[in-house]
Amino acid sequence: xxxxxxxxxxxxxxxxxxxxxxxxxxxxxxxxxxxxxxxxxxxxxxxxxxxxxxxxxxxxxxxxxxxxxxxxxxxxxxxxxxxxxxxxxxxxxxxxxxxxxxxxxxxxxxxxxxxxxxxxxxxxxxxxxxxxxxxxxxxxxxxxxxxxxxxxxxxxxxxxxxxxxxxxxxxxxxxxxxxxxxxxxxxxxxxxxxxxxxxxxxxxxxxxxxxxxxxxxxxxxxxxxxxxxxxxxxxxxxxxxxxxxxxxxxxxxxxxxxxxxxxxxxxxxxxxxxxxxxxxxxxx
Numbered sequence: 001x002x003x004x005x006x007x008x009x010x011x012x013x014x015x016x017x018x019x020x021x022x023x024x025x026x027x028x029x030x031x032x033x034x035x036x037x038x039x040x041x042x043x044x045x046x047x048x049x050x051x052x053x054x055x056x057x058x059x060x061x062x063x064x065x066x067x068x069x070x071x072x073x074x075x076x077x078x079x080x081x082x083x084x085x086x087x088x089x090x091x092x093x094x095x096x097x098x099x100x101x102x103x104x105x106x107x108x109x110x111x112x113x114x115x116x117x118x119x120x121x122x123x124x125x126x127x128x129x130x131x132x133x134x135x136x137x138x139x140x141x142x143x144x145x146x147x148x149x150x151x152x153x154x155x156x157x158x159x160x161x162x163x164x165x166x167x168x169x170x171x172x173x174x175x176x177x178x179x180x181x182x183x184x185x186x187x188x189x190x191x192x193x194x195x196x197x198x199x200x201x202x203x204x205x206x207x208x209x210x211x212x213x214x215x216x217x218x219x220x221x222x223x224x225x226x227x228x229x230x231x232x233x234x235x236x237x238x239x240x241x242x243x244x245x246x247x248x249x250x251x252x253x254x255x256x257x258x259x260x261x262x263x264x265x266x267x268x269x270x271x272x273x274x275x276x277x278x279x280x281x282x283x284x
Contacts, residue, residue, distance in 0.1 A: 004041060005029075008080045015079075020135070028072030040073075041081055045088050048073065052090045066090075099261055101218035103228040109279040114213035120206040122178040123189050123198070127207075127222060129171035129276045131229035131247050134222050138198045140188040142179070147172060154248065163248045170277030230258045232275055237268030246272065 008029065012022050033040055035051055055061045055069060070090060077083045103111075108128055115121050127137045136154050144153040150172060152165045167175070184190050187197035207222035218224070226247070233243055244255040259265050 002039070004039060004080070008076055011075075011079050018135075024068055025072035025075055028069040029076050031069065032073055040076060048088045049090070052088070056091070100220060100224070100227055102231055102261065103216070103218060103220075103224050105228075105232055105275070105279060107214070107216050107218070108225065108228050108232075108275075110214040111207070111210045111216060112279070115206070115210045117206075118178055118181060119189065120210065122174055123203060123206060124210060124222075124225065125171060125174050125276055126188075127203075128225040128229050129168060129174075130165045131226050131233075132165070133226060133248075134200050134203050136248075137222075138189055138200055138203050140197075141186055142184055142188050144188070145175060147176070161248070161250070163245065165246055166272055168272070168274035168276055170274045170279075174276060227258075229275065230255075231261055233272055234258055234262045234265050236273035236275075237266060237270040238272050239267055239270070242271050 005026065008026065009022065012025065017025075029040055032043075032048075032051060035054070036043060036047060052066065052070065055066055061069075074086050077086050112121055112124050112128075115124070123137065126132065126140075127134070130152055132140075132154070140152065140154070144155070145151075145167065146153070147167075150167045150169070152167050153162065154165055155162050182190075185194065187194075189198040189203075190196070191198045191202070204222050207225070220227075230243060230247060233246070238246075240252070240255060240259070243258070244252055247255060249255045
Protein backbone atom coordinates (compact mmCIF):
# COMPACT_ATOMS: atom_id res chain seq x y z
CA UNK A 1 0.00 0.00 0.00
CA UNK A 2 1.41 3.38 -0.99
CA UNK A 3 1.83 6.16 1.59
CA UNK A 4 -0.66 8.29 -0.35
CA UNK A 5 -3.33 5.58 -0.13
CA UNK A 6 -2.61 5.11 3.58
CA UNK A 7 -2.98 8.85 4.19
CA UNK A 8 -6.26 8.93 2.29
CA UNK A 9 -7.66 6.03 4.30
CA UNK A 10 -6.57 7.73 7.50
CA UNK A 11 -8.25 11.01 6.45
CA UNK A 12 -11.51 9.17 5.70
CA UNK A 13 -11.37 7.28 9.00
CA UNK A 14 -10.90 10.53 10.91
CA UNK A 15 -14.07 11.86 9.29
CA UNK A 16 -16.06 8.72 10.05
CA UNK A 17 -16.76 7.81 6.43
CA UNK A 18 -18.60 4.56 5.82
CA UNK A 19 -16.83 1.50 4.34
CA UNK A 20 -18.74 2.02 1.08
CA UNK A 21 -17.46 5.60 0.84
CA UNK A 22 -13.93 4.32 1.46
CA UNK A 23 -14.33 1.85 -1.37
CA UNK A 24 -15.79 4.29 -3.89
CA UNK A 25 -13.35 7.13 -3.15
CA UNK A 26 -10.32 4.85 -3.36
CA UNK A 27 -11.62 3.34 -6.60
CA UNK A 28 -12.00 6.82 -8.11
CA UNK A 29 -8.43 7.78 -7.25
CA UNK A 30 -7.10 4.42 -8.48
CA UNK A 31 -8.85 4.93 -11.81
CA UNK A 32 -7.28 8.37 -12.15
CA UNK A 33 -3.79 7.00 -11.42
CA UNK A 34 -4.21 4.18 -13.95
CA UNK A 35 -5.35 6.59 -16.63
CA UNK A 36 -2.14 8.64 -16.39
CA UNK A 37 0.11 5.78 -15.17
CA UNK A 38 1.26 8.23 -12.54
CA UNK A 39 0.70 9.02 -8.89
CA UNK A 40 -2.10 11.58 -8.46
CA UNK A 41 0.19 13.90 -6.49
CA UNK A 42 2.19 14.42 -9.72
CA UNK A 43 -0.80 15.74 -11.69
CA UNK A 44 -1.88 19.33 -12.29
CA UNK A 45 -5.28 20.93 -12.82
CA UNK A 46 -5.02 20.77 -16.61
CA UNK A 47 -4.53 17.00 -16.46
CA UNK A 48 -7.47 16.63 -14.09
CA UNK A 49 -9.57 18.68 -16.49
CA UNK A 50 -8.69 16.37 -19.38
CA UNK A 51 -9.37 13.30 -17.27
CA UNK A 52 -12.93 14.33 -16.43
CA UNK A 53 -13.54 15.30 -20.05
CA UNK A 54 -12.43 11.75 -20.89
CA UNK A 55 -14.96 10.29 -18.43
CA UNK A 56 -17.80 12.31 -19.92
CA UNK A 57 -16.98 12.27 -23.64
CA UNK A 58 -15.17 8.99 -24.19
CA UNK A 59 -16.46 6.78 -21.37
CA UNK A 60 -19.98 8.27 -21.56
CA UNK A 61 -20.43 7.99 -17.81
CA UNK A 62 -23.69 9.22 -16.33
CA UNK A 63 -23.85 12.40 -14.31
CA UNK A 64 -24.17 10.38 -11.10
CA UNK A 65 -21.05 8.33 -11.88
CA UNK A 66 -19.07 11.43 -12.80
CA UNK A 67 -20.04 13.10 -9.53
CA UNK A 68 -18.98 10.03 -7.61
CA UNK A 69 -15.52 10.14 -9.22
CA UNK A 70 -15.36 13.90 -8.73
CA UNK A 71 -16.12 13.63 -5.01
CA UNK A 72 -13.38 11.04 -4.49
CA UNK A 73 -10.75 12.97 -6.44
CA UNK A 74 -11.69 16.30 -4.86
CA UNK A 75 -11.40 14.76 -1.39
CA UNK A 76 -7.88 13.55 -2.19
CA UNK A 77 -6.61 16.92 -3.35
CA UNK A 78 -8.28 19.05 -0.69
CA UNK A 79 -8.01 16.83 2.40
CA UNK A 80 -4.98 14.64 1.75
CA UNK A 81 -2.72 16.64 -0.57
CA UNK A 82 -3.99 19.87 1.03
CA UNK A 83 -4.51 21.93 -2.09
CA UNK A 84 -5.90 25.33 -1.14
CA UNK A 85 -8.62 24.96 -3.76
CA UNK A 86 -9.82 22.55 -6.42
CA UNK A 87 -10.10 24.88 -9.40
CA UNK A 88 -11.04 22.34 -12.02
CA UNK A 89 -13.86 23.49 -14.30
CA UNK A 90 -15.85 20.33 -14.90
CA UNK A 91 -19.02 20.11 -16.97
CA UNK A 92 -20.96 17.07 -15.80
CA UNK A 93 -24.11 15.79 -17.50
CA UNK A 94 -27.26 16.64 -15.59
CA UNK A 95 -28.91 13.75 -13.83
CA UNK A 96 -32.31 13.04 -15.38
CA UNK A 97 -35.08 13.57 -12.86
CA UNK A 98 -37.16 10.43 -13.15
CA UNK A 99 -39.83 9.19 -10.79
CA UNK A 100 -39.06 5.55 -9.95
CA UNK A 101 -41.61 2.83 -10.56
CA UNK A 102 -43.17 3.00 -7.12
CA UNK A 103 -44.61 -0.14 -5.56
CA UNK A 104 -48.21 -0.05 -4.40
CA UNK A 105 -49.31 -1.44 -1.06
CA UNK A 106 -50.85 -4.40 -2.87
CA UNK A 107 -47.62 -5.10 -4.73
CA UNK A 108 -45.54 -4.98 -1.54
CA UNK A 109 -47.98 -7.42 0.05
CA UNK A 110 -47.70 -9.76 -2.96
CA UNK A 111 -43.92 -9.68 -2.73
CA UNK A 112 -43.92 -10.49 0.98
CA UNK A 113 -46.61 -13.18 0.56
CA UNK A 114 -44.63 -14.84 -2.22
CA UNK A 115 -41.85 -16.15 0.01
CA UNK A 116 -42.46 -19.13 2.27
CA UNK A 117 -39.21 -18.46 4.11
CA UNK A 118 -40.17 -16.74 7.37
CA UNK A 119 -36.72 -15.22 7.75
CA UNK A 120 -36.85 -13.63 4.30
CA UNK A 121 -40.44 -12.47 4.79
CA UNK A 122 -39.57 -10.83 8.10
CA UNK A 123 -36.50 -9.27 6.50
CA UNK A 124 -38.63 -7.68 3.78
CA UNK A 125 -41.35 -6.63 6.23
CA UNK A 126 -38.75 -4.93 8.44
CA UNK A 127 -37.20 -3.13 5.49
CA UNK A 128 -40.60 -1.86 4.38
CA UNK A 129 -42.17 -1.37 7.80
CA UNK A 130 -39.31 0.85 9.03
CA UNK A 131 -38.15 2.35 5.72
CA UNK A 132 -34.59 1.12 6.22
CA UNK A 133 -31.65 1.23 3.86
CA UNK A 134 -30.41 -2.29 3.10
CA UNK A 135 -27.12 -1.59 4.89
CA UNK A 136 -29.11 -0.62 8.01
CA UNK A 137 -31.41 -3.61 7.65
CA UNK A 138 -28.77 -6.35 7.65
CA UNK A 139 -26.71 -4.83 10.47
CA UNK A 140 -29.51 -4.61 13.01
CA UNK A 141 -29.00 -6.54 16.24
CA UNK A 142 -31.59 -8.19 18.46
CA UNK A 143 -30.81 -5.68 21.21
CA UNK A 144 -31.73 -2.82 18.83
CA UNK A 145 -35.43 -3.67 19.21
CA UNK A 146 -37.21 -1.99 22.11
CA UNK A 147 -40.50 -3.90 22.14
CA UNK A 148 -41.88 -2.02 25.12
CA UNK A 149 -41.53 1.39 23.46
CA UNK A 150 -42.04 0.07 19.91
CA UNK A 151 -38.73 1.47 18.72
CA UNK A 152 -35.82 0.23 16.61
CA UNK A 153 -32.40 1.72 17.18
CA UNK A 154 -30.44 2.31 13.97
CA UNK A 155 -26.82 2.87 14.92
CA UNK A 156 -24.49 4.81 12.67
CA UNK A 157 -26.67 4.82 9.60
CA UNK A 158 -25.85 6.92 6.57
CA UNK A 159 -24.20 10.13 7.74
CA UNK A 160 -22.76 8.36 10.81
CA UNK A 161 -25.67 9.28 13.08
CA UNK A 162 -27.96 7.17 15.26
CA UNK A 163 -31.74 7.37 15.18
CA UNK A 164 -34.81 5.71 16.68
CA UNK A 165 -37.39 4.37 14.23
CA UNK A 166 -40.99 3.60 15.19
CA UNK A 167 -41.90 -0.10 14.96
CA UNK A 168 -45.61 -0.57 14.32
CA UNK A 169 -47.63 -3.17 16.25
CA UNK A 170 -48.05 -5.23 13.07
CA UNK A 171 -44.32 -5.37 12.42
CA UNK A 172 -43.54 -6.04 16.08
CA UNK A 173 -45.88 -9.03 15.99
CA UNK A 174 -44.07 -10.38 12.92
CA UNK A 175 -40.68 -9.86 14.55
CA UNK A 176 -41.76 -11.71 17.69
CA UNK A 177 -43.00 -14.68 15.64
CA UNK A 178 -39.69 -14.72 13.77
CA UNK A 179 -37.69 -14.59 16.99
CA UNK A 180 -39.64 -17.47 18.55
CA UNK A 181 -38.73 -19.69 15.60
CA UNK A 182 -35.14 -18.63 14.84
CA UNK A 183 -33.88 -17.35 18.23
CA UNK A 184 -31.14 -15.09 16.80
CA UNK A 185 -28.61 -14.24 19.50
CA UNK A 186 -26.69 -11.23 18.20
CA UNK A 187 -27.59 -10.22 14.65
CA UNK A 188 -31.31 -9.97 13.97
CA UNK A 189 -30.79 -11.53 10.55
CA UNK A 190 -27.85 -13.90 10.75
CA UNK A 191 -25.79 -15.09 7.82
CA UNK A 192 -24.81 -18.70 7.25
CA UNK A 193 -22.30 -18.11 10.00
CA UNK A 194 -24.33 -16.96 13.04
CA UNK A 195 -21.39 -14.78 14.07
CA UNK A 196 -21.92 -12.62 10.98
CA UNK A 197 -24.94 -10.71 9.80
CA UNK A 198 -26.70 -11.46 6.54
CA UNK A 199 -24.81 -10.05 3.56
CA UNK A 200 -26.33 -7.15 1.66
CA UNK A 201 -26.30 -9.17 -1.55
CA UNK A 202 -28.22 -11.97 0.15
CA UNK A 203 -30.92 -9.50 1.14
CA UNK A 204 -31.01 -8.16 -2.41
CA UNK A 205 -31.35 -11.67 -3.81
CA UNK A 206 -34.16 -12.50 -1.38
CA UNK A 207 -36.09 -9.44 -2.55
CA UNK A 208 -35.45 -10.09 -6.25
CA UNK A 209 -36.58 -13.72 -5.96
CA UNK A 210 -39.73 -12.72 -4.07
CA UNK A 211 -40.55 -10.01 -6.60
CA UNK A 212 -40.15 -12.46 -9.48
CA UNK A 213 -42.39 -15.02 -7.81
CA UNK A 214 -44.98 -12.30 -7.23
CA UNK A 215 -44.90 -11.43 -10.91
CA UNK A 216 -43.91 -7.80 -10.28
CA UNK A 217 -42.04 -6.41 -13.30
CA UNK A 218 -41.35 -2.91 -12.02
CA UNK A 219 -37.68 -1.92 -12.06
CA UNK A 220 -35.86 -1.63 -8.75
CA UNK A 221 -34.11 -3.60 -6.03
CA UNK A 222 -34.76 -3.87 -2.33
CA UNK A 223 -34.36 -0.09 -1.97
CA UNK A 224 -37.80 0.07 -3.62
CA UNK A 225 -39.25 -0.92 -0.23
CA UNK A 226 -37.77 2.20 1.36
CA UNK A 227 -39.31 4.34 -1.40
CA UNK A 228 -42.61 2.51 -0.89
CA UNK A 229 -42.50 3.14 2.86
CA UNK A 230 -41.98 6.88 2.34
CA UNK A 231 -44.70 7.30 -0.27
CA UNK A 232 -47.23 5.13 1.56
CA UNK A 233 -46.67 7.01 4.81
CA UNK A 234 -47.18 10.31 2.97
CA UNK A 235 -50.40 8.98 1.51
CA UNK A 236 -51.45 8.23 5.10
CA UNK A 237 -50.76 11.87 6.04
CA UNK A 238 -47.53 11.56 8.04
CA UNK A 239 -45.87 14.85 8.98
CA UNK A 240 -42.82 15.73 6.89
CA UNK A 241 -40.63 16.22 9.94
CA UNK A 242 -41.65 12.82 11.30
CA UNK A 243 -40.87 11.14 7.98
CA UNK A 244 -37.51 12.88 7.88
CA UNK A 245 -36.63 11.44 11.29
CA UNK A 246 -37.84 7.98 10.32
CA UNK A 247 -35.78 7.93 7.13
CA UNK A 248 -32.71 9.49 8.76
CA UNK A 249 -32.39 12.34 6.28
CA UNK A 250 -30.02 15.09 7.35
CA UNK A 251 -31.45 17.51 4.77
CA UNK A 252 -35.22 18.05 4.67
CA UNK A 253 -34.99 18.45 0.88
CA UNK A 254 -34.15 14.75 0.62
CA UNK A 255 -37.51 14.02 2.25
CA UNK A 256 -39.44 16.62 0.27
CA UNK A 257 -38.65 14.89 -3.02
CA UNK A 258 -41.13 12.19 -1.99
CA UNK A 259 -43.84 14.84 -1.67
CA UNK A 260 -43.39 15.63 -5.38
CA UNK A 261 -44.28 11.99 -6.11
CA UNK A 262 -47.57 12.32 -4.17
CA UNK A 263 -49.52 15.11 -5.94
CA UNK A 264 -52.48 14.88 -3.54
CA UNK A 265 -50.46 14.86 -0.31
CA UNK A 266 -52.26 16.36 2.68
CA UNK A 267 -50.34 16.52 5.95
CA UNK A 268 -52.19 15.49 9.09
CA UNK A 269 -51.10 14.99 12.68
CA UNK A 270 -50.38 11.33 11.97
CA UNK A 271 -47.06 10.04 13.29
CA UNK A 272 -47.17 7.14 10.85
CA UNK A 273 -49.42 4.33 9.70
CA UNK A 274 -49.09 0.64 10.53
CA UNK A 275 -48.20 -0.36 6.98
CA UNK A 276 -47.58 -4.03 7.83
CA UNK A 277 -51.00 -4.42 9.47
CA UNK A 278 -52.70 -2.65 6.57
CA UNK A 279 -51.16 -5.11 4.12
CA UNK A 280 -52.64 -8.05 5.99
CA UNK A 281 -49.40 -10.04 5.66
CA UNK A 282 -49.45 -12.83 8.19
CA UNK A 283 -46.38 -14.13 9.96
CA UNK A 284 -47.20 -17.80 9.76
